Amino acid sequence: MSAVDSPSKGEVEALDPEYVSRTLSSPPFVTIPGVFNVRDIGSLPITSDSARVTRPHYAYRAAEISAIEESGKVKLRTLGITTVFDLRSDAEMSKYSTPVPTIDGVQVLHTPVFSQKDYSPTNMARRFQMYASGKTEAFMVLYSEILDAGGEAYGTILRHVRDKPDEGFLFHCTAGKDRTGVIAAILLSLVGVDNETIAHDYSLTRVGREPFREAILKRLAQEPIFESNQDAALNMLSSRHETMLAFMQVLEEKYGGAEGYVKKYCGLTDEDLQTIRNHFIVAKSKV
Template sequence: MPKEYSNLLNLAHTPITAAIDEHELAVAITSPPFIPLASALNLRDIGSLERSTVRPALCYRSGTLHKMKPDDLAFLRDVCQIHTIFDLRVEKERLRDPSPEVTGVTTVWVPPEVPPQQIDPADFVANDGLDGFMKIYGDVLRVQGAIFKLVFEFIRDNPRRPFLFHCTAGKDRTGVLAALLFNLTDCPVHVIAEDYMLTRLGTERDRELLIKNLKAWLGENAYDQPGVLQLGSVNMKTMEEFNKSLNLQYGDGKRNGARGWLQGELDFSPEEVDQIVKNISVEIIPKALVEIPSSKLDFEF
Protein backbone atom coordinates (compact mmCIF):
# COMPACT_ATOMS: atom_id res chain seq x y z
CA MET A 1 0.00 0.00 0.00
CA PRO A 2 1.48 3.40 -0.99
CA LYS A 3 2.46 5.57 1.97
CA GLU A 4 0.21 8.41 0.84
CA TYR A 5 -2.83 6.15 0.76
CA SER A 6 -1.95 4.65 4.13
CA ASN A 7 -1.75 8.17 5.57
CA LEU A 8 -5.16 8.91 4.08
CA LEU A 9 -6.73 5.94 5.84
CA ASN A 10 -5.03 6.73 9.14
CA LEU A 11 -6.40 10.27 9.03
CA ALA A 12 -9.88 8.92 8.27
CA HIS A 13 -9.91 7.21 11.66
CA THR A 14 -10.08 10.60 13.41
CA PRO A 15 -13.10 10.58 15.78
CA ILE A 16 -16.06 12.63 14.59
CA THR A 17 -15.82 14.81 17.72
CA ALA A 18 -12.26 15.89 16.87
CA ALA A 19 -11.28 18.41 14.21
CA ILE A 20 -8.73 17.35 11.60
CA ASP A 21 -5.66 19.51 11.08
CA GLU A 22 -6.35 21.85 8.16
CA HIS A 23 -3.07 21.19 6.36
CA GLU A 24 -3.40 17.42 6.68
CA LEU A 25 -6.98 17.63 5.46
CA ALA A 26 -6.03 19.77 2.46
CA VAL A 27 -3.42 17.21 1.42
CA ALA A 28 -5.90 14.37 1.90
CA ILE A 29 -8.81 15.76 -0.09
CA THR A 30 -6.62 16.85 -2.99
CA SER A 31 -5.43 13.25 -3.40
CA PRO A 32 -7.16 10.38 -5.22
CA PRO A 33 -9.81 9.13 -4.95
CA PHE A 34 -11.04 12.65 -4.10
CA ILE A 35 -11.87 15.12 -6.86
CA PRO A 36 -10.40 18.34 -5.43
CA LEU A 37 -13.07 20.91 -6.20
CA ALA A 38 -13.24 23.46 -3.39
CA SER A 39 -17.03 23.80 -3.32
CA ALA A 40 -17.76 20.06 -3.47
CA LEU A 41 -18.78 17.88 -0.54
CA ASN A 42 -17.26 14.41 -0.22
CA LEU A 43 -16.72 14.08 -3.97
CA ARG A 44 -14.67 11.16 -5.22
CA ASP A 45 -14.28 8.57 -7.95
CA ILE A 46 -14.77 5.08 -6.55
CA GLY A 47 -12.74 3.67 -9.42
CA SER A 48 -9.58 5.55 -8.42
CA LEU A 49 -9.54 4.01 -4.95
CA GLU A 50 -6.44 1.90 -4.30
CA ARG A 51 -7.17 -1.68 -5.48
CA SER A 52 -10.66 -0.78 -6.71
CA THR A 53 -12.31 -3.26 -9.06
CA VAL A 54 -14.53 -0.56 -10.57
CA ARG A 55 -13.51 1.16 -13.79
CA PRO A 56 -11.90 4.58 -13.09
CA ALA A 57 -13.47 7.90 -14.12
CA LEU A 58 -16.92 6.30 -14.37
CA CYS A 59 -18.75 6.10 -11.03
CA TYR A 60 -18.60 9.24 -8.88
CA ARG A 61 -20.09 9.65 -5.39
CA SER A 62 -20.65 12.78 -3.32
CA GLY A 63 -22.74 14.65 -0.81
CA THR A 64 -25.26 17.31 -1.73
CA LEU A 65 -24.38 19.51 -4.71
CA HIS A 66 -26.41 22.60 -3.84
CA LYS A 67 -23.37 24.56 -2.59
CA MET A 68 -21.20 23.88 -5.63
CA LYS A 69 -20.02 26.87 -7.62
CA PRO A 70 -20.79 27.13 -11.35
CA ASP A 71 -17.16 26.62 -12.37
CA ASP A 72 -16.91 23.43 -10.34
CA LEU A 73 -20.18 22.12 -11.75
CA ALA A 74 -18.91 22.89 -15.24
CA PHE A 75 -15.75 20.94 -14.40
CA LEU A 76 -17.83 17.87 -13.55
CA ARG A 77 -19.59 18.17 -16.89
CA ASP A 78 -16.71 19.14 -19.17
CA VAL A 79 -13.69 17.39 -17.62
CA CYS A 80 -15.22 14.44 -15.78
CA GLN A 81 -17.85 14.13 -18.54
CA ILE A 82 -20.67 13.69 -16.03
CA HIS A 83 -23.97 14.40 -17.76
CA THR A 84 -26.23 12.29 -15.51
CA ILE A 85 -26.67 12.73 -11.75
CA PHE A 86 -28.76 10.45 -9.54
CA ASP A 87 -30.20 12.18 -6.47
CA LEU A 88 -30.88 9.70 -3.65
CA ARG A 89 -32.47 12.23 -1.29
CA VAL A 90 -36.11 12.43 -0.22
CA GLU A 91 -38.38 15.24 -1.36
CA LYS A 92 -38.04 17.44 1.74
CA GLU A 93 -34.25 17.40 1.37
CA ARG A 94 -34.55 18.44 -2.26
CA LEU A 95 -36.94 21.25 -1.38
CA ARG A 96 -34.60 22.52 1.34
CA ASP A 97 -31.47 22.29 -0.84
CA PRO A 98 -32.52 22.15 -4.51
CA SER A 99 -30.30 20.43 -7.03
CA PRO A 100 -28.33 22.89 -9.18
CA GLU A 101 -29.38 23.31 -12.78
CA VAL A 102 -26.51 22.77 -15.18
CA THR A 103 -26.83 23.02 -18.95
CA GLY A 104 -26.25 19.61 -20.49
CA VAL A 105 -26.65 17.73 -17.21
CA THR A 106 -29.73 15.72 -16.21
CA THR A 107 -30.60 15.10 -12.58
CA VAL A 108 -32.58 11.89 -12.10
CA TRP A 109 -34.86 11.56 -9.08
CA VAL A 110 -37.90 9.48 -8.23
CA PRO A 111 -39.82 9.50 -4.95
CA PRO A 112 -39.35 6.41 -2.78
CA GLU A 113 -42.13 3.87 -3.14
CA VAL A 114 -42.20 3.42 0.64
CA PRO A 115 -41.28 5.91 3.39
CA PRO A 116 -38.01 5.40 5.25
CA GLN A 117 -38.09 4.30 8.87
CA GLN A 118 -37.44 6.87 11.57
CA ILE A 119 -33.88 6.70 12.85
CA ASP A 120 -33.62 6.11 16.59
CA PRO A 121 -30.19 6.87 18.11
CA ALA A 122 -30.94 4.29 20.81
CA ASP A 123 -30.54 1.58 18.15
CA PHE A 124 -26.85 2.51 17.93
CA VAL A 125 -25.93 2.18 21.61
CA ALA A 126 -24.92 -1.48 21.61
CA ASN A 127 -22.38 -3.37 19.49
CA ASP A 128 -20.52 -0.21 18.34
CA GLY A 129 -23.65 0.89 16.50
CA LEU A 130 -23.56 -2.06 14.09
CA ASP A 131 -27.10 -3.20 14.87
CA GLY A 132 -28.46 0.27 14.16
CA PHE A 133 -26.55 0.62 10.90
CA MET A 134 -27.65 -2.80 9.66
CA LYS A 135 -31.22 -1.72 10.36
CA ILE A 136 -30.99 1.54 8.41
CA TYR A 137 -28.89 0.09 5.59
CA GLY A 138 -31.39 -2.69 5.16
CA ASP A 139 -34.00 0.04 5.03
CA VAL A 140 -32.00 1.85 2.33
CA LEU A 141 -32.26 -1.26 0.14
CA ARG A 142 -36.01 -1.34 0.77
CA VAL A 143 -36.67 2.38 0.24
CA GLN A 144 -34.23 3.21 -2.57
CA GLY A 145 -35.09 0.32 -4.87
CA ALA A 146 -36.70 2.50 -7.56
CA ILE A 147 -33.82 4.98 -7.92
CA PHE A 148 -31.21 2.23 -7.57
CA LYS A 149 -32.88 0.35 -10.42
CA LEU A 150 -32.59 3.45 -12.61
CA VAL A 151 -28.88 3.64 -11.79
CA PHE A 152 -28.28 0.03 -12.79
CA GLU A 153 -30.39 0.39 -15.95
CA PHE A 154 -28.25 3.40 -16.86
CA ILE A 155 -25.08 1.36 -16.37
CA ARG A 156 -26.53 -1.50 -18.42
CA ASP A 157 -27.46 0.74 -21.33
CA ASN A 158 -24.57 3.24 -21.23
CA PRO A 159 -21.19 1.51 -21.06
CA ARG A 160 -18.34 3.86 -20.13
CA ARG A 161 -20.64 6.83 -19.66
CA PRO A 162 -19.74 8.58 -16.37
CA PHE A 163 -22.39 9.35 -13.77
CA LEU A 164 -22.61 10.71 -10.24
CA PHE A 165 -24.83 9.66 -7.34
CA HIS A 166 -25.33 11.51 -4.08
CA CYS A 167 -27.44 11.95 -0.97
CA THR A 168 -26.95 14.69 1.65
CA ALA A 169 -23.64 13.89 3.36
CA GLY A 170 -22.66 11.18 0.89
CA LYS A 171 -22.32 8.61 3.67
CA ASP A 172 -25.22 6.19 4.17
CA ARG A 173 -27.48 6.01 1.11
CA THR A 174 -24.56 6.83 -1.15
CA GLY A 175 -22.39 4.36 0.75
CA VAL A 176 -24.88 1.55 0.26
CA LEU A 177 -25.05 2.14 -3.50
CA ALA A 178 -21.25 2.30 -3.72
CA ALA A 179 -21.07 -0.98 -1.79
CA LEU A 180 -23.44 -2.62 -4.28
CA LEU A 181 -21.25 -1.49 -7.18
CA PHE A 182 -18.13 -2.80 -5.47
CA ASN A 183 -19.81 -6.06 -4.49
CA LEU A 184 -20.92 -6.64 -8.07
CA THR A 185 -17.32 -6.42 -9.25
CA ASP A 186 -16.11 -8.80 -6.53
CA CYS A 187 -14.10 -6.11 -4.76
CA PRO A 188 -12.28 -7.18 -1.57
CA VAL A 189 -14.39 -6.24 1.44
CA HIS A 190 -11.60 -4.25 3.09
CA VAL A 191 -11.41 -2.02 0.00
CA ILE A 192 -15.17 -1.41 0.15
CA ALA A 193 -14.80 -0.52 3.82
CA GLU A 194 -11.90 1.84 3.06
CA ASP A 195 -14.04 3.69 0.53
CA TYR A 196 -16.71 4.06 3.21
CA MET A 197 -14.16 5.36 5.74
CA LEU A 198 -13.06 8.20 3.45
CA THR A 199 -16.37 9.93 4.08
CA ARG A 200 -14.85 11.03 7.40
CA LEU A 201 -12.41 13.17 5.40
CA GLY A 202 -14.83 14.20 2.69
CA THR A 203 -17.29 15.72 5.15
CA GLU A 204 -14.78 17.40 7.47
CA ARG A 205 -15.03 20.89 5.93
CA ASP A 206 -18.79 20.75 6.56
CA ARG A 207 -18.50 19.10 9.96
CA GLU A 208 -19.85 22.14 11.81
CA LEU A 209 -22.87 22.28 9.51
CA LEU A 210 -23.53 18.59 10.05
CA ILE A 211 -23.27 19.09 13.82
CA LYS A 212 -25.67 22.03 13.55
CA ASN A 213 -28.19 19.87 11.68
CA LEU A 214 -27.79 17.13 14.27
CA LYS A 215 -28.48 19.57 17.10
CA ALA A 216 -31.50 20.95 15.24
CA TRP A 217 -32.83 17.40 15.14
CA LEU A 218 -31.95 16.25 18.66
CA GLY A 219 -31.28 19.45 20.61
CA GLU A 220 -28.16 21.20 21.89
CA ASN A 221 -27.22 18.22 24.02
CA ALA A 222 -27.30 15.89 21.01
CA TYR A 223 -23.84 14.45 21.65
CA ASP A 224 -24.80 13.59 25.21
CA GLN A 225 -27.62 11.32 24.07
CA PRO A 226 -26.93 7.57 23.97
CA GLY A 227 -26.10 6.28 20.51
CA VAL A 228 -25.56 9.64 18.80
CA LEU A 229 -21.77 9.40 18.56
CA GLN A 230 -22.06 5.93 17.08
CA LEU A 231 -24.71 7.16 14.63
CA GLY A 232 -22.37 9.90 13.40
CA SER A 233 -19.35 7.62 13.18
CA VAL A 234 -17.71 6.19 10.08
CA ASN A 235 -16.43 2.75 10.99
CA MET A 236 -14.94 0.16 8.65
CA LYS A 237 -16.70 -2.59 10.59
CA THR A 238 -20.04 -1.10 9.54
CA MET A 239 -19.44 -1.64 5.83
CA GLU A 240 -17.76 -4.99 6.41
CA GLU A 241 -20.85 -6.14 8.31
CA PHE A 242 -23.20 -4.79 5.62
CA ASN A 243 -21.36 -6.72 2.91
CA LYS A 244 -21.42 -9.85 5.04
CA SER A 245 -25.16 -9.45 5.54
CA LEU A 246 -25.73 -8.78 1.83
CA ASN A 247 -23.81 -11.89 0.81
CA LEU A 248 -25.54 -14.06 3.39
CA GLN A 249 -29.05 -12.90 2.48
CA TYR A 250 -28.78 -12.62 -1.30
CA GLY A 251 -25.55 -14.38 -2.32
CA ASP A 252 -23.74 -17.61 -1.62
CA GLY A 253 -22.61 -16.55 1.84
CA LYS A 254 -19.26 -15.14 0.77
CA ARG A 255 -19.95 -13.18 -2.42
CA ASN A 256 -22.56 -12.34 -5.11
CA GLY A 257 -24.87 -10.54 -2.66
CA ALA A 258 -25.41 -7.55 -4.95
CA ARG A 259 -26.01 -9.84 -7.94
CA GLY A 260 -28.65 -11.73 -5.98
CA TRP A 261 -30.28 -8.50 -4.83
CA LEU A 262 -30.46 -7.09 -8.36
CA GLN A 263 -32.03 -10.30 -9.65
CA GLY A 264 -34.31 -10.99 -6.71
CA GLU A 265 -35.45 -7.50 -5.74
CA LEU A 266 -35.02 -5.40 -8.91
CA ASP A 267 -35.96 -8.12 -11.42
CA PHE A 268 -32.83 -7.95 -13.56
CA SER A 269 -32.07 -11.09 -15.53
CA PRO A 270 -28.73 -12.89 -15.05
CA GLU A 271 -27.71 -11.69 -18.52
CA GLU A 272 -28.52 -8.08 -17.64
CA VAL A 273 -26.46 -8.30 -14.46
CA ASP A 274 -23.58 -9.77 -16.47
CA GLN A 275 -23.75 -6.73 -18.77
CA ILE A 276 -23.82 -4.32 -15.82
CA VAL A 277 -20.77 -6.00 -14.30
CA LYS A 278 -18.93 -5.91 -17.62
CA ASN A 279 -19.67 -2.22 -18.07
CA ILE A 280 -18.30 -1.12 -14.70
CA SER A 281 -15.48 -3.60 -14.08
CA VAL A 282 -11.91 -2.37 -14.27
CA GLU A 283 -9.70 -3.69 -17.07
CA ILE A 284 -6.38 -2.56 -15.64
CA ILE A 285 -5.54 -1.10 -12.24
CA PRO A 286 -5.47 2.69 -12.74
CA LYS A 287 -2.49 4.77 -11.66
CA ALA A 288 -4.21 8.11 -11.89
CA LEU A 289 -7.60 9.72 -12.28
CA VAL A 290 -8.74 12.64 -14.40
CA GLU A 291 -5.97 15.22 -14.44
CA ILE A 292 -6.98 18.16 -12.28
CA PRO A 293 -5.77 21.63 -13.35
CA SER A 294 -3.55 23.19 -10.69
CA SER A 295 -5.98 26.10 -10.37
CA LYS A 296 -8.47 23.69 -8.81
CA LEU A 297 -6.15 22.84 -5.94
CA ASP A 298 -6.43 26.15 -4.08
CA PHE A 299 -8.59 25.41 -1.05
CA GLU A 300 -9.93 27.99 1.34
CA PHE A 301 -10.45 26.89 4.93
Protein backbone atom coordinates in the same frame (compact mmCIF):
# COMPACT_ATOMS: atom_id res chain seq x y z
CA MET B 1 -19.21 -2.07 25.01
CA SER B 2 -16.57 -3.05 22.46
CA ALA B 3 -14.95 -0.82 19.85
CA VAL B 4 -16.82 -2.76 17.19
CA ASP B 5 -20.16 -2.04 18.84
CA SER B 6 -19.78 1.73 19.11
CA PRO B 7 -17.78 4.51 17.44
CA SER B 8 -14.27 5.21 18.62
CA LYS B 9 -13.31 8.53 20.13
CA GLY B 10 -11.63 9.39 16.85
CA GLU B 11 -14.98 9.42 15.09
CA VAL B 12 -16.14 12.50 17.01
CA GLU B 13 -12.89 14.42 17.34
CA ALA B 14 -11.78 16.90 14.68
CA LEU B 15 -9.05 15.66 12.35
CA ASP B 16 -5.73 17.41 11.78
CA PRO B 17 -6.34 20.08 9.09
CA GLU B 18 -3.06 19.35 7.28
CA TYR B 19 -3.92 15.66 7.07
CA VAL B 20 -7.40 16.48 5.77
CA SER B 21 -6.08 18.90 3.15
CA ARG B 22 -3.45 16.44 1.96
CA THR B 23 -5.94 13.58 1.72
CA LEU B 24 -8.65 15.57 -0.05
CA SER B 25 -6.19 16.80 -2.66
CA SER B 26 -5.29 13.24 -3.67
CA PRO B 27 -7.23 10.43 -5.41
CA PRO B 28 -9.78 9.05 -4.98
CA PHE B 29 -11.06 12.44 -3.79
CA VAL B 30 -12.16 14.90 -6.46
CA THR B 31 -12.63 18.64 -5.98
CA ILE B 32 -15.98 20.02 -7.14
CA PRO B 33 -16.55 23.52 -5.70
CA GLY B 34 -19.66 23.60 -3.52
CA VAL B 35 -19.82 19.82 -3.06
CA PHE B 36 -18.07 17.76 -0.40
CA ASN B 37 -17.05 14.13 -0.01
CA VAL B 38 -16.65 13.56 -3.76
CA ARG B 39 -14.78 10.42 -4.76
CA ASP B 40 -14.06 8.48 -7.93
CA ILE B 41 -14.82 4.80 -7.28
CA GLY B 42 -12.71 3.72 -10.22
CA SER B 43 -9.22 2.15 -10.19
CA LEU B 44 -10.15 -0.34 -7.46
CA PRO B 45 -8.69 -3.84 -7.86
CA ILE B 46 -10.77 -6.78 -9.06
CA THR B 47 -10.15 -9.75 -6.76
CA SER B 48 -10.24 -12.43 -9.45
CA ASP B 49 -7.93 -10.62 -11.89
CA SER B 50 -4.97 -8.56 -10.71
CA ALA B 51 -4.61 -7.00 -14.16
CA ARG B 52 -8.05 -5.39 -14.05
CA VAL B 53 -9.69 -2.60 -12.04
CA THR B 54 -12.95 -0.69 -11.82
CA ARG B 55 -13.22 1.89 -14.56
CA PRO B 56 -11.73 5.25 -13.54
CA HIS B 57 -13.26 8.65 -14.33
CA TYR B 58 -16.73 7.18 -14.80
CA ALA B 59 -18.58 6.64 -11.49
CA TYR B 60 -18.49 9.18 -8.67
CA ARG B 61 -20.05 9.29 -5.21
CA ALA B 62 -20.68 12.46 -3.22
CA ALA B 63 -22.68 14.35 -0.64
CA GLU B 64 -25.58 16.55 -1.78
CA ILE B 65 -24.92 18.96 -4.63
CA SER B 66 -27.53 21.62 -3.80
CA ALA B 67 -24.86 24.24 -3.02
CA ILE B 68 -22.72 23.50 -6.07
CA GLU B 69 -20.96 26.61 -7.37
CA GLU B 70 -20.87 27.69 -11.00
CA SER B 71 -17.27 26.50 -11.23
CA GLY B 72 -18.44 23.20 -9.77
CA LYS B 73 -20.98 22.83 -12.56
CA VAL B 74 -18.20 23.40 -15.06
CA LYS B 75 -16.11 20.77 -13.26
CA LEU B 76 -18.93 18.21 -13.56
CA ARG B 77 -18.98 18.67 -17.31
CA THR B 78 -15.18 18.57 -17.48
CA LEU B 79 -15.24 15.23 -15.66
CA GLY B 80 -17.60 13.87 -18.30
CA ILE B 81 -20.50 13.52 -15.88
CA THR B 82 -23.75 13.62 -17.84
CA THR B 83 -26.12 12.34 -15.15
CA VAL B 84 -26.52 12.91 -11.42
CA PHE B 85 -28.71 10.60 -9.33
CA ASP B 86 -30.15 12.29 -6.24
CA LEU B 87 -31.18 9.67 -3.66
CA ARG B 88 -32.82 12.11 -1.23
CA SER B 89 -36.55 12.37 -0.53
CA ASP B 90 -38.76 15.37 -1.30
CA ALA B 91 -39.42 15.87 2.41
CA GLU B 92 -35.70 15.93 3.13
CA MET B 93 -34.97 18.54 0.48
CA SER B 94 -37.87 20.69 1.65
CA LYS B 95 -36.97 20.51 5.33
CA TYR B 96 -33.38 21.62 4.82
CA SER B 97 -34.06 23.93 1.83
CA THR B 98 -31.67 21.97 -0.38
CA PRO B 99 -33.40 21.64 -3.77
CA VAL B 100 -32.14 19.87 -6.86
CA PRO B 101 -29.97 22.33 -8.81
CA THR B 102 -30.20 23.03 -12.53
CA ILE B 103 -26.96 22.29 -14.35
CA ASP B 104 -26.60 22.94 -18.07
CA GLY B 105 -25.50 19.82 -19.89
CA VAL B 106 -26.08 17.55 -16.89
CA GLN B 107 -29.29 15.66 -16.20
CA VAL B 108 -30.12 15.58 -12.49
CA LEU B 109 -32.52 12.73 -11.78
CA HIS B 110 -34.52 12.56 -8.58
CA THR B 111 -34.29 8.89 -7.58
CA PRO B 112 -35.31 8.78 -3.89
CA VAL B 113 -34.57 5.68 -1.84
CA PHE B 114 -37.36 6.41 0.63
CA SER B 115 -40.94 7.44 -0.03
CA GLN B 116 -42.68 10.36 1.65
CA LYS B 117 -44.21 7.91 4.12
CA ASP B 118 -40.75 6.65 5.10
CA TYR B 119 -39.77 10.23 5.91
CA SER B 120 -42.67 10.91 8.27
CA PRO B 121 -41.71 12.70 11.52
CA THR B 122 -42.23 9.50 13.51
CA ASN B 123 -40.01 7.41 11.27
CA MET B 124 -37.32 10.07 11.11
CA ALA B 125 -37.25 10.45 14.90
CA ARG B 126 -36.75 6.69 15.22
CA ARG B 127 -33.96 6.69 12.62
CA PHE B 128 -32.18 9.61 14.24
CA GLN B 129 -32.35 7.86 17.62
CA MET B 130 -30.76 4.72 16.18
CA TYR B 131 -28.11 6.57 14.20
CA ALA B 132 -27.22 8.66 17.26
CA SER B 133 -26.22 5.53 19.17
CA GLY B 134 -23.47 4.87 16.65
CA LYS B 135 -23.83 1.13 17.29
CA THR B 136 -23.06 -1.27 14.48
CA GLU B 137 -26.25 -3.19 15.22
CA ALA B 138 -28.32 -0.04 14.77
CA PHE B 139 -26.64 0.74 11.46
CA MET B 140 -27.40 -2.78 10.24
CA VAL B 141 -31.12 -2.30 10.94
CA LEU B 142 -31.07 1.03 9.15
CA TYR B 143 -29.04 -0.24 6.20
CA SER B 144 -31.44 -3.16 5.83
CA GLU B 145 -34.26 -0.61 5.59
CA ILE B 146 -32.30 1.18 2.87
CA LEU B 147 -31.93 -2.09 0.96
CA ASP B 148 -35.62 -2.93 1.36
CA ALA B 149 -36.70 0.49 0.07
CA GLY B 150 -33.97 1.20 -2.47
CA GLY B 151 -34.50 -1.37 -5.22
CA GLU B 152 -36.06 1.01 -7.73
CA ALA B 153 -33.57 3.82 -7.13
CA TYR B 154 -30.56 1.53 -7.17
CA GLY B 155 -31.83 -0.29 -10.25
CA THR B 156 -31.97 3.05 -12.08
CA ILE B 157 -28.29 3.67 -11.32
CA LEU B 158 -27.23 0.17 -12.30
CA ARG B 159 -29.12 0.40 -15.58
CA HIS B 160 -27.14 3.53 -16.37
CA VAL B 161 -23.96 1.44 -16.11
CA ARG B 162 -25.58 -1.21 -18.29
CA ASP B 163 -26.85 1.18 -20.95
CA LYS B 164 -24.51 4.20 -20.95
CA PRO B 165 -20.89 3.11 -20.58
CA ASP B 166 -19.63 6.31 -22.19
CA GLU B 167 -21.56 8.73 -19.97
CA GLY B 168 -20.05 9.41 -16.57
CA PHE B 169 -22.36 9.71 -13.58
CA LEU B 170 -22.48 10.80 -9.95
CA PHE B 171 -24.79 9.56 -7.20
CA HIS B 172 -25.40 11.19 -3.86
CA CYS B 173 -27.65 11.47 -0.83
CA THR B 174 -27.17 14.09 1.91
CA ALA B 175 -23.81 13.26 3.49
CA GLY B 176 -22.75 10.77 0.83
CA LYS B 177 -22.45 7.99 3.39
CA ASP B 178 -25.46 5.73 4.00
CA ARG B 179 -27.73 5.52 0.94
CA THR B 180 -24.75 6.42 -1.21
CA GLY B 181 -22.49 3.97 0.60
CA VAL B 182 -24.95 1.12 0.15
CA ILE B 183 -25.23 1.46 -3.64
CA ALA B 184 -21.47 2.00 -3.94
CA ALA B 185 -20.92 -1.25 -2.04
CA ILE B 186 -23.44 -3.10 -4.21
CA LEU B 187 -21.91 -1.89 -7.47
CA LEU B 188 -18.35 -2.61 -6.37
CA SER B 189 -19.25 -6.04 -5.03
CA LEU B 190 -21.09 -6.93 -8.25
CA VAL B 191 -17.94 -6.43 -10.30
CA GLY B 192 -15.65 -8.31 -7.91
CA VAL B 193 -14.09 -5.76 -5.55
CA ASP B 194 -13.34 -7.40 -2.19
CA ASN B 195 -15.05 -6.43 1.05
CA GLU B 196 -11.95 -4.90 2.65
CA THR B 197 -11.53 -2.49 -0.26
CA ILE B 198 -15.24 -1.63 -0.20
CA ALA B 199 -15.02 -0.95 3.54
CA HIS B 200 -11.99 1.28 3.02
CA ASP B 201 -13.87 3.31 0.42
CA TYR B 202 -16.78 3.71 2.85
CA SER B 203 -14.47 4.81 5.68
CA LEU B 204 -13.05 7.67 3.60
CA THR B 205 -16.20 9.68 4.33
CA ARG B 206 -14.64 10.32 7.74
CA VAL B 207 -12.17 12.60 5.96
CA GLY B 208 -14.50 13.74 3.20
CA ARG B 209 -17.00 15.25 5.61
CA GLU B 210 -14.44 17.08 7.74
CA PRO B 211 -14.29 20.50 6.00
CA PHE B 212 -18.06 20.75 6.43
CA ARG B 213 -18.13 19.48 10.00
CA GLU B 214 -19.57 22.67 11.51
CA ALA B 215 -22.17 23.11 8.78
CA ILE B 216 -23.35 19.53 9.27
CA LEU B 217 -23.59 19.98 13.04
CA LYS B 218 -25.56 23.20 12.59
CA ARG B 219 -28.08 21.44 10.37
CA LEU B 220 -28.44 18.45 12.68
CA ALA B 221 -28.91 20.78 15.65
CA GLN B 222 -32.37 21.48 14.20
CA GLU B 223 -33.31 17.99 15.39
CA PRO B 224 -34.21 17.76 19.11
CA ILE B 225 -32.07 14.67 19.70
CA PHE B 226 -28.95 16.44 18.44
CA GLU B 227 -29.63 19.98 19.65
CA SER B 228 -27.46 19.68 22.76
CA ASN B 229 -25.58 16.50 21.92
CA GLN B 230 -22.82 17.06 19.36
CA ASP B 231 -21.30 13.63 19.91
CA ALA B 232 -24.61 11.97 19.00
CA ALA B 233 -24.71 13.96 15.76
CA LEU B 234 -21.18 12.89 14.89
CA ASN B 235 -22.00 9.29 15.81
CA MET B 236 -24.73 9.45 13.19
CA LEU B 237 -22.11 10.51 10.65
CA SER B 238 -19.59 7.83 11.60
CA SER B 239 -18.27 5.71 8.73
CA ARG B 240 -16.20 2.99 10.34
CA HIS B 241 -14.51 0.26 8.34
CA GLU B 242 -16.11 -2.33 10.63
CA THR B 243 -19.60 -1.01 9.91
CA MET B 244 -19.27 -1.69 6.20
CA LEU B 245 -17.78 -5.14 6.80
CA ALA B 246 -20.80 -5.93 8.97
CA PHE B 247 -23.09 -4.63 6.23
CA MET B 248 -21.46 -6.84 3.62
CA GLN B 249 -22.15 -9.81 5.87
CA VAL B 250 -25.81 -8.79 6.21
CA LEU B 251 -26.02 -8.32 2.45
CA GLU B 252 -24.68 -11.83 1.91
CA GLU B 253 -26.64 -13.63 4.60
CA LYS B 254 -30.00 -11.87 4.30
CA TYR B 255 -30.14 -10.85 0.63
CA GLY B 256 -27.98 -13.40 -1.18
CA GLY B 257 -25.12 -10.97 -1.71
CA ALA B 258 -25.07 -8.08 -4.16
CA GLU B 259 -26.07 -10.32 -7.05
CA GLY B 260 -29.02 -11.84 -5.21
CA TYR B 261 -30.16 -8.41 -4.09
CA VAL B 262 -30.14 -6.73 -7.50
CA LYS B 263 -31.92 -9.65 -9.13
CA LYS B 264 -34.74 -9.64 -6.59
CA TYR B 265 -35.05 -5.95 -5.69
CA CYS B 266 -33.85 -4.22 -8.87
CA GLY B 267 -35.16 -6.70 -11.42
CA LEU B 268 -31.81 -7.24 -13.14
CA THR B 269 -30.92 -10.42 -15.02
CA ASP B 270 -27.72 -12.43 -15.38
CA GLU B 271 -27.27 -10.84 -18.79
CA ASP B 272 -27.64 -7.36 -17.27
CA LEU B 273 -25.02 -8.16 -14.65
CA GLN B 274 -22.54 -9.41 -17.21
CA THR B 275 -23.02 -6.23 -19.24
CA ILE B 276 -22.48 -4.12 -16.13
CA ARG B 277 -19.26 -5.99 -15.42
CA ASN B 278 -18.10 -5.59 -19.01
CA HIS B 279 -18.71 -1.85 -18.82
CA PHE B 280 -17.25 -1.20 -15.36
CA ILE B 281 -14.14 -3.40 -15.42
CA VAL B 282 -11.11 -2.32 -17.45
CA ALA B 283 -7.47 -3.26 -17.80
CA LYS B 284 -5.19 -1.67 -15.23
CA SER B 285 -3.19 1.22 -16.65
CA LYS B 286 0.54 0.52 -16.97
CA VAL B 287 1.37 4.20 -16.51
